[in-house]
Amino acid sequence: EPEVTQTPSHQVTQMGQEVILRCVPISNHLYFYWYRQILGQKVEFLVSFYNNEISEKSEIFDDQFSVERPDGSNFTLKIRSTKLEDSAMYFCASEANTEAFFGQGTRLTVV
């Protein structure tokens, strides 16, 4: 069964450092998403991506964040200068026919 894969599963970084979270969506899907979930809280929408550009973004997705699909398969989320409050689980999802498939997430810890 096709699945969304994310790497790394866990990333520890120092405050102020840049991180890149990677995702390989399901190959024939057209819509891609990044979400984050702070421990014990709800899932929060960050950004959606369609046709090689951002289609929607939330208030959380400020200038510190960027997304790319550099090679037609990988889908990346970059955080330029991490803050302590960026510590969370980051999920990538891809969607076809209204059904979204989530990756297992990257747990980002900013110290």
Next chain:
Amino acid sequence: GQSLEQPSEVTAVEGAIVQINCTYQTSGFYGLSWYQQHDGGAPTFLSYNALDGLEETGRFSSFLSRSDSYGYLLLQELQMKDSASYFCAVKEGGYQKVTFGTGTKLQVIP
């Protein structure tokens, strides 16, 4: 602004039926999804309703009333493995903006 309300916790007995409600206030509503999330796991898609009415998928059913800004997830023949958090989520705005509810933690007891 957008808001989705769900009960924070529900406890039900194995084999029983449980209903988890979701009320929402959003703009540009497209549809309501439901997700299951076990502790430490990723959300798993359960259902999507764009039109009013009941959608059934095995033991799980989902209902939507657009006029009431309300939906629910119905879980039948509860099993211990159904213990998890359940989130409703609204597609809104330009269709690709998704807002999740705060989640309902379901505990199934013997």
